[in-house]
Amino acid sequence: xxxxxxxxxxxxxxxxxxxxxxxxxxxxxxxxxxxxxxxxxxxxxxxxxxxxxxxxxxxxxxxxxxxxxxxxxxxxxxxxxxxxxxxxxxxxxxxxxxxxxxxxxxxxxxxxxxxxxxxxxxxxxxxxxxxxxxxxxxxxxxxxxxxxxxxxxxxxxxxxxxxxxxxxxxxxxxxxxxxxxxxxxxxxxxxxxxxxxxxxxxxxxxxxxxxxxxxxxxxxxxxxxxxxxxxxxxxxxxxxxxxxxxxxxxxxxxxxxxxxxxxxxxxxxxxxxxxxxxxxxxxxxxxxxxxxxxxxxxxxxxxxxxxxxxxxxxxxxxxxxxxxxxxxxxxxxxxxxxxxxxxxxxxxxxxxxxxxxxxxxxxxxxxxxxxxxxxxxxxxxxxxxxxxxxxxxxxxxxxxxxxxxxxxxxxxxxxxxxxxxxxxxxxxxxxxxxxxxxxxxxxxxxxxxxxxxxxxxxxxxxxxxxxxxxxxxxxxxxxxxxxxxxxxxxxxxxx
Numbered sequence: 276x277x278x279x280x281x282x283x284x285x286x287x288x289x290x291x292x293x294x295x296x297x298x299x300x301x302x303x304x305x306x307x308x309x310x311x312x313x314x315x316x317x318x319x320x321x322x323x324x325x326x327x328x329x330x331x332x333x334x335x336x337x338x339x340x341x342x343x344x345x346x347x348x349x350x351x352x353x354x355x356x357x358x359x360x361x362x363x364x365x366x367x368x369x370x371x372x373x374x375x376x377x378x379x380x381x382x383x384x385x386x387x388x389x390x391x392x393x394x395x396x397x398x399x400x401x402x403x404x405x406x407x408x409x410x411x412x413x414x415x416x417x418x419x420x421x422x423x424x425x426x427x428x429x430x431x432x433x434x435x436x437x438x439x440x441x442x443x444x445x446x447x448x449x450x451x452x453x454x455x456x457x458x459x460x461x462x463x464x465x466x467x468x469x470x471x472x473x474x475x476x477x478x479x480x481x482x483x484x485x486x487x488x489x490x491x492x493x494x495x496x497x498x499x500x501x502x503x504x505x506x507x508x509x510x511x512x513x514x515x516x517x518x519x520x521x522x523x524x525x526x527x528x529x530x531x532x533x534x535x536x537x538x539x540x541x542x543x544x545x546x547x548x549x550x551x552x553x554x555x556x557x558x559x560x561x562x563x564x565x566x567x568x569x570x571x572x573x574x575x576x577x578x579x580x581x582x583x584x585x586x587x588x589x590x591x592x593x594x595x596x597x598x599x600x601x602x603x604x605x606x607x608x609x610x611x612x613x614x615x616x617x618x619x620x621x622x623x624x625x626x627x628x629x630x631x632x633x634x635x636x637x638x639x640x641x642x643x644x645x646x647x648x649x650x651x652x653x654x655x656x657x658x659x660x661x662x663x664x665x666x667x668x669x670x671x672x673x674x675x676x677x678x679x680x681x682x683x684x685x686x687x688x689x690x691x692x693x694x695x696x697x698x699x700x701x702x703x704x705x706x707x708x709x710x711x712x713x714x715x716x717x718x719x720x721x722x723x724x725x726x727x728x729x730x731x732x733x734x735x736x737x738x739x740x741x742x743x744x745x746x747x748x749x750x751x752x753x754x755x756x757x758x759x760x761x762x763x764x765x766x767x768x769x770x
Contacts, residue, residue, distance in 0.1 A: 279629040280590040281499040288508035289596035291623040307575035315627035323598040324645035331597040338649030338665040359414040360386040365662035368420035374656040379487040380421035382503035387414035389427030450474040459550040460609040465511035465562035513565030521561040528553040540716040548607035588630040612693035615702035642686035710746035
């Protein structure tokens with residue numbers, strides 16, 4: 276079988292419950308992704324390596340957990356050991372190029388700042404003499420082997436990049452954003468694009484992806500095109516045509532919205548909304564859904580393009596999120612980080628294989644994670660031997676209908692902090708249980724089969740003492756296997 280083209284579509288901060296393949300009762304409308312799920316393999320137990328943008332995205336490029344690649348917070352934030360993605364020969368882009376692929380990237384990157392005025396950084400960070408900037412280290416997509424667009428930093432939704440603004444000008448388009456709402460959490464807001472859909476950042480990114488794929492199709496070699504949307508991460512800015520689908524809709528509160536916080540870690544409160552009732556929170560959910568529906572339509576445009584060019588059958592489509600979004604669960608939690616609930620750590624992951632590469636319409640139960648994306652794309656490119664230290668494994672056998680006997684029975688999510696608050700956690704999911712090590716707070720233990728919304732923390736329940744010890748020891752074994760340097764402190768504190 277010849278090497279397939281690969282289209283890698285990544286959303287930012289997408290709750291997996293927005294897709295009907297994960298939640299049949301969801302009110303979020305994503306017909307194109309629903310169809311992709313019908314034709315592909317849906318991974319039911321996929322977890323982020325780290326529920327924060329920069330660390331998770333660096334894992335996609337390296338196949339390693341953040342405690343190995345060093346990007347353990349959003350770049351240029353406290354606790355981030357490396358602020359520009361290191362230029363190594365094992366990066367995804369470099370490996371694919373060596374395998375004969377054209378490699379493209381557009382959209383969110385968040386693995387390099389590019390040239391920047393340090394005085395524009397927040398508060399005391401503007402005084403730090405960052406080594407990367409002192410030596411003028413730069414790691415934008417085109418610096419590490421991609422053909423495509425360089426969007427430095429976080430992007431805040433991507434709406435203010437000069438390339439996008441130039442696109443609007445060249446096409447005589449005027450972007451109008453109105454009806455802003457805010458106040459439920461620091462810095463978060465929602466708004467409406469009342470101008471045409473063509474003025475949205477999502478439409479622009481899809482155009483850019485098609486532009487580069489057009490170039491790649493003039494070559495004999497296969498291609499990998501990465502399309503990283505900024506949404507549905509806040510700011511929740513949605514076009515009128517998709518927001519109209521939800522304006523008059525009544526969205527019921529999450530089962531955990533009025534949760535009793537007894538026996539839950541106090542650290543969770545750092546991300547608690549100011550909105551104390553569901554009526555105040557519901558408008559943000561509507562905007563979030565509207566952004567997701569808008570992204571879904573762009574996915575539809577990409578699929579239509581592949582079919583029009585006659586290459587859909589020869590293309591592997593991998594769709595996932597970097598991590599999830601709390602969106603008001605568990606008493607109004609906002610954003611991500613500092614809690615390891617499934618809404619923020621368990622991600623959507625769909626793989627549509629090339630023709631003959633596996634039977635679609637299946638749901639896989641194997642434990643997989645962000646690092647496996649790296650290994651899987653390299654496997655499709657014919658690369659079987661991975662670099663020392665890689666944490667991921669190829670999911671291609673599972674896509675093809677065969678699970679290796681030694682496939683891991685557990686998956687781990689790492690966390691070491693977000694912004695200026697550093698806090699160490701490890702979550703391990705094995706079978707129906709999830710255990711969370713909270714370094715300076717109450718640990719958590721949940722039985723997901725009987726308690727899918729993670730309402731009851733069993734860590735102090737004597738009936739689950741043996742289960743707790745077993746999960747703690749399994750986490751220790753995982754740390755040993757993956758060379759997690761936290762193991763020394765973890766053993767002192769829990770074993």
